[in-house]
Amino acid sequence: MNYVFPSTLAEAVDILAANAGRARVIAGGTDLAPMFRDGKIDASVLVDITRIAGLGEIEIGDEWIVVGAAVTFAMLRDTPYFRERVPALAQAAASVGAAPIQAMATWLGNIAQAMPAADGGIVAVALEAEALVEDPAGSRWVPVETLYKGAKTSSLDSTRQLLSHLRFPRPRAGWASSWQRSGRRPSLTLPILNCAVTLRLAPLATPQAQAATAGLATTQAHAAPAMLAAPQAPAASAPAAAPEGAAPFATIASATIALGPVATLPFRARGVEAFLAGKTPDNYVIEEAAALATSECHPRSNPLRASGDYRSALIPTLVGKALREARDRAIATMVREQQ
Amino acid sequence: MEKARVEFVLNGKAAWVESDPRKPLLRVLREDLGLTGTKQGCDLEGECGACTVIVDGVALRSCLLPVGKIAGRSVTTIEGMGSREAPHPLQTAFLEAGAVQCGFCTPGMLLSAKALLDRNPHPTKEAIVTALEGNLCRCTGYVKIIEAVQSAAELMGGEARTPASEARTQETIPDPAASAMGREFSGIGGSPERHKGWERVSGEALFAEDISMPNLHYMSVVRSPHFHARVDALDVAPALEVPGVLRVLTAADIPGENGLADYSLDEHLLAPVSGRVRMLGDPVALVVATSREAATQGAKALRVDYTPLPHRTEIDRALEAEAIPIHDGGNLLAEDEVGTGDIEGALGESEVVVQSKYITSFQAHMAIEREAAVAYIDEEGRVAVICANHEPHWDRSSLSKILGLPEGKIRVITPPIGGSFGGKQDIWPMAAAALAAYHLRLPVQLAYTRREVMDAAPKRHPYKCDCVVGATREGELTGMKFDALINKGAYDSAGRYVPNYAVTAAVGPYRWKATKARARSIYSNGPKAGQFRGFGTPQAAFAMECSLDELCEKLGADPLEFRLRNALRENDVSGLGFRVAESLDYVKVLEALAPDYHEASLGVAAFNAEAKPGLRRGLGFAGMWYRFGKFGRPLSQAEIELGLDGSFTIYASGADYGQGIETVFTQLAAERLGVSREALRLVNADTAHTLDGDVTGASRNTYWVGGGVTDAARGLRAAILDAAASLLDQAADTLTLRDDRVSSPRGELSLARIAQELEARGIPRRVKGTIDLRDVFPDNERTGLYLPMFVTGACLAQVEVEIETGLTRVISVSSAHDVGRVINRRGAEGQIEGSIVMGMGSVLMEEFIPGLSTGFSDYMIPTMRSTPDIRVHLVETPSRYGPFGVKGLGEAAMLATAPAMVNAISRAIGLRIRRMPATAERILAAIRGEKTTE
Numbered sequence A: 001m002n003y004v005f006p007s008t009l010a011e012a013v014d015i016l017a018a019n020a021g022r023a024r025v026i027a028g029g030t031d032l033a034p035m036f037r038d039g040k041i042d043a044s045v046l047v048d049i050t051r052i053a054g055l056g057e058i059e060i061g062d063e064w065i066v067v068g069a070a071v072t073f074a075m076l077r078d079t080p081y082f083r084e085r086v087p088a089l090a091q092a093a094a095s096v097g098a099a100p101i102q103a104m105a106t107w108l109g110n111i112a113q114a115m116p117a118a119d120g121g122i123v124a125v126a127l128e129a130e131a132l133v134e135d136p137a138g139s140r141w142v143p144v145e146t147l148y149k150g151a152k153t154s155s156l157d158s159t160r161q162l163l164s165h166l167r168f169p170r171p172r173a174g175w176a177s178s179w180q181r182s183g184r185r186p187s188l189t190l191p192i193l194n195c196a197v198t199l200r201l202a203p204l205a206t207p208q209a210q211a212a213t214a215g216l217a218t219t220q221a222h223a224a225p226a227m228l229a230a231p232q233a234p235a236a237s238a239p240a241a242a243p244e245g246a247a248p249f250a251t252i253a254s255a256t257i258a259l260g261p262v263a264t265l266p267f268r269a270r271g272v273e274a275f276l277a278g279k280t281p282d283n284y285v286i287e288e289a290a291a292l293a294t295s296e297c298h299p300r301s302n303p304l305r306a307s308g309d310y311r312s313a314l315i316p317t318l319v320g321k322a323l324r325e326a327r328d329r330a331i332a333t334m335v336r337e338q339q
Numbered sequence B: 001m002e003k004a005r006v007e008f009v010l011n012g013k014a015a016w017v018e019s020d021p022r023k024p025l026l027r028v029l030r031e032d033l034g035l036t037g038t039k040q041g042c043d044l045e046g047e048c049g050a051c052t053v054i055v056d057g058v059a060l061r062s063c064l065l066p067v068g069k070i071a072g073r074s075v076t077t078i079e080g081m082g083s084r085e086a087p088h089p090l091q092t093a094f095l096e097a098g099a100v101q102c103g104f105c106t107p108g109m110l111l112s113a114k115a116l117l118d119r120n121p122h123p124t125k126e127a128i129v130t131a132l133e134g135n136l137c138r139c140t141g142y143v144k145i146i147e148a149v150q151s152a153a154e155l156m157g158g159e160a161r162t163p164a165s166e167a168r169t170q171e172t173i174p175d176p177a178a179s180a181m182g183r184e185f186s187g188i189g190g191s192p193e194r195h196k197g198w199e200r201v202s203g204e205a206l207f208a209e210d211i212s213m214p215n216l217h218y219m220s221v222v223r224s225p226h227f228h229a230r231v232d233a234l235d236v237a238p239a240l241e242v243p244g245v246l247r248v249l250t251a252a253d254i255p256g257e258n259g260l261a262d263y264s265l266d267e268h269l270l271a272p273v274s275g276r277v278r279m280l281g282d283p284v285a286l287v288v289a290t291s292r293e294a295a296t297q298g299a300k301a302l303r304v305d306y307t308p309l310p311h312r313t314e315i316d317r318a319l320e321a322e323a324i325p326i327h328d329g330g331n332l333l334a335e336d337e338v339g340t341g342d343i344e345g346a347l348g349e350s351e352v353v354v355q356s357k358y359i360t361s362f363q364a365h366m367a368i369e370r371e372a373a374v375a376y377i378d379e380e381g382r383v384a385v386i387c388a389n390h391e392p393h394w395d396r397s398s399l400s401k402i403l404g405l406p407e408g409k410i411r412v413i414t415p416p417i418g419g420s421f422g423g424k425q426d427i428w429p430m431a432a433a434a435l436a437a438y439h440l441r442l443p444v445q446l447a448y449t450r451r452e453v454m455d456a457a458p459k460r461h462p463y464k465c466d467c468v469v470g471a472t473r474e475g476e477l478t479g480m481k482f483d484a485l486i487n488k489g490a491y492d493s494a495g496r497y498v499p500n501y502a503v504t505a506a507v508g509p510y511r512w513k514a515t516k517a518r519a520r521s522i523y524s525n526g527p528k529a530g531q532f533r534g535f536g537t538p539q540a541a542f543a544m545e546c547s548l549d550e551l552c553e554k555l556g557a558d559p560l561e562f563r564l565r566n567a568l569r570e571n572d573v574s575g576l577g578f579r580v581a582e583s584l585d586y587v588k589v590l591e592a593l594a595p596d597y598h599e600a601s602l603g604v605a606a607f608n609a610e611a612k613p614g615l616r617r618g619l620g621f622a623g624m625w626y627r628f629g630k631f632g633r634p635l636s637q638a639e640i641e642l643g644l645d646g647s648f649t650i651y652a653s654g655a656d657y658g659q660g661i662e663t664v665f666t667q668l669a670a671e672r673l674g675v676s677r678e679a680l681r682l683v684n685a686d687t688a689h690t691l692d693g694d695v696t697g698a699s700r701n702t703y704w705v706g707g708g709v710t711d712a713a714r715g716l717r718a719a720i721l722d723a724a725a726s727l728l729d730q731a732a733d734t735l736t737l738r739d740d741r742v743s744s745p746r747g748e749l750s751l752a753r754i755a756q757e758l759e760a761r762g763i764p765r766r767v768k769g770t771i772d773l774r775d776v777f778p779d780n781e782r783t784g785l786y787l788p789m790f791v792t793g794a795c796l797a798q799v800e801v802e803i804e805t806g807l808t809r810v811i812s813v814s815s816a817h818d819v820g821r822v823i824n825r826r827g828a829e830g831q832i833e834g835s836i837v838m839g840m841g842s843v844l845m846e847e848f849i850p851g852l853s854t855g856f857s858d859y860m861i862p863t864m865r866s867t868p869d870i871r872v873h874l875v876e877t878p879s880r881y882g883p884f885g886v887k888g889l890g891e892a893a894m895l896a897t898a899p900a901m902v903n904a905i906s907r908a909i910g911l912r913i914r915r916m917p918a919t920a921e922r923i924l925a926a927i928r929g930e931k932t933t934e
């Protein structure tokens, strides 16, 4: 058994190729270690990619944000830009196990393991992230969603291929994200339900329409039905922060909603996404969207965690919360942009 | 396995190992480098944090780190943290704060804390929780760990520092009797450091799995994969073919009785061929080999043919004729009933009656240390076994029956124990290891996997309780009826006593006109249920204290006033039909909570009036009594010896599984002798050296064994002063006994000199002390085996429920307990805090599902993040007979917690929850008016 630290990606790919299926990539190792214990991984070479120059970096470019394969959840969690502009990512990272796990486990490793409800996978799917697949044929970006083949099965061949980077579009004004999660205890546990949402709002064309939407968003935040009246602090503060008459209210250009564990793969609620496109992000629309999400998902029961019924009951609550939070954040970025 | 050389820096020094690079660093440290301070609590799956080490400044799980990964890195383990001479401030702070109970989680906790403080010298509480929430502790409730980290941060920051012990204000209700006793006993009532504390903060303490011996062999257990099956045949040959396997032991190899003696009357040590297995994990054979791996492989290779039989893990219809029989004698193991007065009359005349059904689940102890034992043949040819236990002498007598050896040929040694909560009273691990050493004449280690702990170690009994309580419109209690079906699981494991505990707890410290309480222990194919903190009482207290809360709501009565009005007084005849035999002041306990209760009531009302959307708070109250000292003789003994070198050694038998009894022994002895604790050594719970302390469950250690220790100290002091008086020609009462000498106005003598004098005069230097209450508690028909000694307590809990999800958070808890006399303040607080957080786990999340629960990943216990604000009130109503007025505490603190929290949830949502755990799912179902699946 060899344990090697290649110093370049090319070297890593070569080692995999040279060992013809007897080598295996390891990053953080948190998922692999229990498999070693159970003798589930039979490899003669372990290729540790965490010391390859550059893979431990996060690059915030103009178009794309690029994250290397050795970047841990702790780094994602602690990156100020993510806390500020991609809170769904920072919070999903903070949900993985607990700090000592976050310090080891990598985002890309989480995706390569293809667990249907892994926090890293759910948020990557919602961000419509792409992964850079490296193999002897070269490297190419593929949507993260396409890497999921079935329950715990990745389309990646980890004896031959590796994921070196992950990228997703840098958020613009009007784009925002939210992360919601429910578990049997507040930390160190798999989710009963997790949910990542992104919203892209587009400014409305006319000042009149803007004013109308402004009225809608503010009044409805207060007049919302009791069932939906979850904490509204950001909602109240965002429109209030907008200068009188100049509120940049908007329609939904597009939305993404990813949920787990409600299917064998990270689930995109595409019906809800389509429903939201072009609509005004008011609380009635959000309530309708949240209810729609329930009908799209068919979560299973696990007696140790939660029944399918309970998960279904949580879906509208979590999706609704996430959409409202993302909406308020998106509006806040538009207000900032205008000022 | 192919090996590779891995070089790294270990505790500041260059190190290397030749190892399979996939091997977890944890195992490399423990097995290849002999550094056993790093612990393993789960099955190497990252779920417990006991294995935390620091790698390049970051706290990581060493069980998840393939050793190949650490090439060139710098690793710090607990062994590198500080020395006895120069301890790390965190080590000091942990000891001062009382943050160490069993000490099994401590190394990992300390390293997580060190990595935090190195990076962030002034952490907020939130930062501490974030850094430490991945480290599970089952003993402390985390309160004192947080305090210790805060206090170490202050110390390291060089700031003026509040000693951790004073970080929170603690009030004690002044008690005239206690002040009459005065506070002249230095050390008693204070918060001295844990006995052998340094060993537990330095990784030096050797828990059973840490013990290495030349030629140590390993054992693996072949266990039933079925809930219920007949064993048709066993083929051991394939196991013996595995290289390294030495021997397979089956039922046929048991020289004495194939059972667990008194501990479990109907349980085999190993299921015999043509016998039955009755639960998952039921043991069938033992495989002994030269390595762990070989033993495991051997166990896998061994072939057992089973005929599966129908099974059930439920007991609802188990007493009906067509029910699946688990044992030949039927499904009822035991039954008990108490009653007073005319119950139907009392209920009939009641103006308000509440009738309801309360249900609980199997729960697991989840001590962070897994069951482990090492057995060997000692220098005197005895079969010696080092294994966690509660009563070494009792266990020795059981082993003698199993091995067919006289007791003198057996020795039971108690190592440091990484948490028990009653679970490690199971003698199976000890007996299995002893059997292997007996046959092989070699040292053999047995260590359960976490999965084995889940399947095969005892659990808490699930109850189904039918309760009826009545009162007059004015709020005076009338009658109570209680009928509990207790799921015993597959075997007795002391479950024959549980019905009595259940009915006793159910009656509670109240003035009833009539009572009728019955409980039945019934077999199922669930895991054997056994002792677990409170032993059958928390479930009954939950049912009854919630029923009383329902009654209060119906009456519109204040729950505290209501209990005060109906509280049993010391001279009342209880609902059990007799008077209690120890002091009892439930009223004082209830009153101790009154200020907190009124404060919290206002807080909850204000919160709910603000009508925060989606959030509701509730306040819940519960009381309890607990019979401490259970069965066993009302007699206990211990010894103290003055060595020829003038040193003192206590010989006692009271296992310390984290509750701190060893600290208490040294305090009591120091106090009575009049010397400092530093002058005392302690030999504890080793049958080769110590007298029988009798059963130590049921929180009886301080009272009983402590009574023996105190008496021995009195006797030895008198002997020393006598001898000194005559040597110095002085009256004994003019002499002062110090740590190493006796002094008088006319001169002084070393204790060594006095020891020689005693020796010369033929006066024993080893003095036996006894607490003997046989006159006080003559067995009588009504109390039977059980001593009518009770402590009382009460609990107040504030919770917050998220209405849309049912998610519940416990915000604050106040708890008051009558401890008789505070011996070790921080120790007592720590017991209560630990019980509160454990009780919170049982309310919110803990549910063992037979065959499905595998370990810490799916049986969830509270993490540091869930710890509520806790206030502890220690009430002192001195006992009549215990040393210095003490009573028992360790278990009592469990009882009122859960019902207080469940009452709080019910009051928050305005609907009754009658099921534990009250998971978010069950709470939401109640809110939505859905029928639950039960």
Ligand code: FES
Pocket: B039, B040, B041, B042, B043, B044, B045, B046, B047, B048, B049, B050, B051, B052, B061, B062, B063, B064
């Ligand atoms: S042994 Fe490493 S986390 Fe449990």
Ligand code: FES
Pocket: B099, B100, B101, B102, B103, B104, B105, B106, B136, B137, B138, B139, B140, B368, B418, B419, B658
């Ligand atoms: S002291 Fe933490 S587990 Fe015992």
